[in-house]
Amino acid sequence: xxxxxxxxxxxxxxxxxxxxxxxxxxxxxxxxxxxxxxxxxxxxxxxxxxxxxxxxxxxxxxxxxxxxxxxxxxxxxxxxxxxxxxxxxxxxxxxxxxxxxxxxxxxxxxxxxxxxxxxxxxxxxxxxxxxxxxxxxxxxxxxxxxxxxxxxxxxxxxxxxxxxxxxxxxxxxxxxxxxxxxxxxxxxxxx
Ligand SMILES: CC(C)(COP(=O)(O)OP(=O)(O)OC[C@H]1O[C@@H](n2cnc3c(N)ncnc32)[C@H](O)[C@@H]1OP(=O)(O)O)[C@@H](O)C(=O)NCCC(=O)NCCS
Numbered sequence: 001x002x003x004x005x006x007x008x009x010x011x012x013x014x015x016x017x018x019x020x021x022x023x024x025x026x027x028x029x030x031x032x033x034x035x036x037x038x039x040x041x042x043x044x045x046x047x048x049x050x051x052x053x054x055x056x057x058x059x060x061x062x063x064x065x066x067x068x069x070x071x072x073x074x075x076x077x078x079x080x081x082x083x084x085x086x087x088x089x090x091x092x093x094x095x096x097x098x099x100x101x102x103x104x105x106x107x108x109x110x111x112x113x114x115x116x117x118x119x120x121x122x123x124x125x126x127x128x129x130x131x132x133x134x135x136x137x138x139x140x141x142x143x144x145x146x147x148x149x150x151x152x153x154x155x156x157x158x159x160x161x162x163x164x165x166x167x168x169x170x171x172x173x174x175x176x177x178x179x180x181x182x183x184x185x186x187x188x189x190x191x
Pocket of ligand 1: 034035036038039106107108109110113114115116117118119120121142143144147149150152153
C-alpha cells in the first residue's frame with residue numbers, strides 16, 4: 001500500500017489528519033447527547049476528548065501500524081452555507097478482521113452542519129480512496145438500526161444493505177439491532 005498525500009480535498013471540504021488541538025474542536029460535537037446516542041461511547045468530557053484524540057493522531061493511513069485512517073472534516077473557506085473554515089466532523093476507515101483488503105468506515109457530523117451533503121461528500125472521497133488508492137476488495141459500515149441518518153448516508157453513497165442483525169449488540173443498557181451495509185470493488189466496476 002502506498003502512503004497517502006494528505007489532506008484530501010473535495011469541492012467543499014478539506015479532509016485532514018488529526019492534530020492535538022482537535023480535542024478542542026471535537027469536544028463540542030462529541031459532548032452532545034444527540035451525536036453520541038447511537039455511538040458506542042457516552043458523550044465526551046474534556047478528559048475523554050484528550051484521550052480519544054491521542055488515539056487518533058497515529059491513524060494516518062491503512063499502510064501504517066495503526067491500520068487506520070482517521071480524518072477531520074473541515075469546510076473549505078468561502079462556503080455560503082457556513083462561515084469560514086471550521087471542523088464539522090470526522091470520518092475514519094480501518095482494516096477489519098486481520099485483512100489487508102476489507103475495511104470498515106465510520107462517520108460523524110456536527111448537527112449544525114447536517115443536511116448539506118457534507119457527510120456524503122466526505123464519504124464518497126473516502127470510498128474513492130479505499131478502492132482506487134488502497135485497492136480494497138470490500139468496505140462496510142455498521143450502525144444501530146434506529147440510526148436512520150447513518151443508514152440513509154450509506155445508501156446515498158451506493159452501499160448496499162446486506163444484513164439486519166436482530167438484538168445482536170448490547171449498547172447503553174439494552175440489546176440493539178444492527179444494520180450492515182457493504183460495497184465491493186466489483187460493485188463499482190458494474191455501477
Ligand atoms: C450520520 C450522519 C453523519 C449523517 O449526516 P447527514 O447530514 O444526514 O448527511 P449529509 O451531510 O450527507 O447530508 C444529507 C442530507 O443533506 C441533503 N443534501 C443537501 N445537499 C446535498 C448534497 N449536495 N449532496 C447530498 N445530500 C445533500 C440530503 O438530501 C440529506 O437530507 P435528508 O436527511 O433530509 O435526506 C449524522 O447524522 C451524524 O453524525 N449522526 C451522529 C453520529 C452518528 O450516529 N454517526 C454514525 C455512527 S454509525
